[in-house]
Amino acid sequence: MDGSVDGSGEREPVARKIIPQWSQYSHQHHTHNYQNGEPPMVSQLPRHSITTETCDLVCKVMLLGDSGVGKTCLLVRFRDNMFLSGNFISTVGIDFRNKVVMVDDTKVKLQIWDTAGQERFRSVTHAYYRDAHALLLLYDVTNKNSFDNIRAWLGEIKEYAQDDVVIMLLGNKCDSQSSERMVRREDGERIARENTVAFMETSAKTGQNVELAFIAIARELKARKNGTHNRSSFNVQEYVREQTQKATCSSCTS
């Protein structure tokens, strides 16, 4: 036995996220009218996300960053194209969802682990770093503290993750009004450059760059698997730069 739920190598999360049913996310996310006053646990949710379908590549992607930066919202936007607005319910422990994406002719299954940003869950989440192929590290552009903590997060990554893990830094909530913004895009770019990681600003609210972040990860991991990575035929930092520039240019001309 590999300890997986369905024999596919996927482990049951050790802790559960206390959230309303996935299907109720859109508008009732924050109403606490659960049966017996208790929200359902992940183990009670439909396991439709765990499939036995064959994929050419399976990638484990972890979402990291301070509590409240928008990790769960980013995942929900990518997987279900929805936004969880309203009061914020913190993740407890760790949870995962799958999404299959096509990269050219390759079927890539992204197994996305959503971690709790709160300090008290760190020892739980550290145990998962070493299995991750890619890490999406988020800060909130309206929260300077979450940005200042990025160096500490990078330190933890260095300590617990594989040396060759793909890291992408995301400045989330870029839809926010300029009066609310506390971190300039250039500051995000600078810290990413200093640490040789890809960077972009995202919005789980509007969907800006959300798909691109995950697809760029999938492309990079596919390139590595095919052995094309070392020959520099694909570079995730370059790819992200090109794609975000393209998006900026087309929004300028439209």
Ligand SMILES: Nc1nc2c(ncn2[C@@H]2O[C@H](COP(=O)(O)OP(=O)(O)OP(=O)(O)O)[C@@H](O)[C@H]2O)c(=O)[nH]1
């Ligand atoms: N304006 C705006 N708000 C966002 C965005 N993403 C998330 N939020 C809000 O930020 C709050 C926190 O979002 P979550 O996704 O729950 O944060 P998290 O990082 O998963 O937090 P933990 O589970 O505690 O680690 C919620 O109230 C969201 O509605 C975004 O892109 N734009």
